[in-house]
Amino acid sequence: MTYRLLFSLPLAAALALPGVAQQSQATPADSTQSAQPQATQQQPADQAAQTTTNVNSPTANPDKQLEPLKPPEREGFWGRMNPFARKSYVNRQLQPIRDRENELDDLTASNSRMLKDVDARATAGIQRADQHAALADQHAVDAANRAQQANQTAAAASNHLQSVSQVVENLDQYQSASQVEIRFRPGATVLSKNAKDALDQLAQAMKDQKGYVVEVQGFTPGRGTAGIQQSQHLADSVVRYLVINHQIPVYRIYELGLGNTQMPAAAQQGDEAKPAHGSRVEVTLLKNGLDNLGNATQASSMSQPQ
Numbered sequence: 001m002t003y004r005l006l007f008s009l010p011l012a013a014a015l016a017l018p019g020v021a022q023q024s025q026a027t028p029a030d031s032t033q034s035a036q037p038q039a040t041q042q043q044p045a046d047q048a049a050q051t052t053t054n055v056n057s058p059t060a061n062p063d064k065q066l067e068p069l070k071p072p073e074r075e076g077f078w079g080r081m082n083p084f085a086r087k088s089y090v091n092r093q094l095q096p097i098r099d100r101e102n103e104l105d106d107l108t109a110s111n112s113r114m115l116k117d118v119d120a121r122a123t124a125g126i127q128r129a130d131q132h133a134a135l136a137d138q139h140a141v142d143a144a145n146r147a148q149q150a151n152q153t154a155a156a157a158s159n160h161l162q163s164v165s166q167v168v169e170n171l172d173q174y175q176s177a178s179q180v181e182i183r184f185r186p187g188a189t190v191l192s193k194n195a196k197d198a199l200d201q202l203a204q205a206m207k208d209q210k211g212y213v214v215e216v217q218g219f220t221p222g223r224g225t226a227g228i229q230q231s232q233h234l235a236d237s238v239v240r241y242l243v244i245n246h247q248i249p250v251y252r253i254y255e256l257g258l259g260n261t262q263m264p265a266a267a268q269q270g271d272e273a274k275p276a277h278g279s280r281v282e283v284t285l286l287k288n289g290l291d292n293l294g295n296a297t298q299a300s301s302m303s304q305p306q
Contacts, residue, residue, distance in 0.1 A: 069096055174213060174286035178205060182238060184279040189233050191241055199238065202283060203246035214248065215284040218257040230279070232257030238281045 180202050182195040191199070206212060216238050218231035235255045242248040 069100055174288050177212070177285045177287045178202060179285070180283045182234075182281040182283065184234055184281070186279060188279075189237050191237055196241065199241055199283065200246070202285060203242060203248060206246075206248065206285060209287070211288040212252065213286050214242065214253045215282075215286055216253060216255045217282045217284075218255075218280075219259070219261065219282070220279045221260055223260055227259035228257050230257075231259050234279055234281050238283060 180198045182191065182198060184192075184195075206214070216235045218233075218235035218238075220227045220231040220234065222230055232255075235257050239250075239253055239255050242253065243250055
């Protein structure tokens with residue numbers, strides 16, 4: 001019995017010792033530690049509110065780091081690892097960590113929002129830059145097209161000016177375009193049917209023409225003044241037919257009676273002068289380059305870009 005009592009006393013002391021230690025830790029030390037985690041909990045809460053305010057404010061500093069958590073200054077009987085700690089004690093010890101985790105979550109969310117905002121603004125800036133670049137390219141293409149049209153217009157104007165200059169230089173230079181010879185019977189001044197047909201064909205060629213004159217020369221075999229007057233009468237009959245029947249302007253007709261003067265063709269070829277035989281009238285259509293100028297102007301206007 002004595003041995004049993006001696007053996008039960010140490011065992012009871014060993015079982016009672018943790019309860020006493022936990023009770024002593026919960027009385028003065030627990031009050032101190034409970035006040036300390038509460039202060040510690042209040043401090044991270046204030047710090048989290050300040051951090052949230054700073055993050056949401058326009059002047060927030062994203063490079064500012066949070067202060068590290070500080071362990072409690074006083075420890076209980078078991079130190080930091082209390083094998084008999086209660087749930088409330090564990091919650092008080094873990095609450096600052098949870099608060100700091102919430103602060104970090106808020107900071108991460110704020111940084112994510114800021115990154116999304118920066119990315120959205122960068123994307124919008126890139127799109128605006130692309131639009132401005134496309135508009136600049138379009139303006140450059142339009143400018144190149146206008147420059148090409150201006151070059152074409154300048155080239156056409158230069159060609160037209162050259163044509164006008166050439167025509168103006170040769171404005172008084174008439175070239176023979178066609179010639180008709182009208183034969184008369186001796187002593188007659190009336191036009192025959194063949195003569196009228198020949199004049200009709202010549203007048204048809206002069207229709208809607210510009211820059212032309214009609215040269216009418218009368219020839220007769222007679223000599224002296226009588227021959228010249230007779231040749232003038234023959235030329236007058238041809239001129240009257242052209243003016244009355246084909247409305248050829250009188251200012252475009254140059255008439256002359258030459259009598260028995262040598263034939264112009266023989267004089268141009270260098271043959272000896274021979275008197276004219278038979279009564280006839282030579283009608284020659286002479287043209288300068290004015291009509292060619294009109295054709296060149298029309299072609300230039302058609303070739304110019306619209």
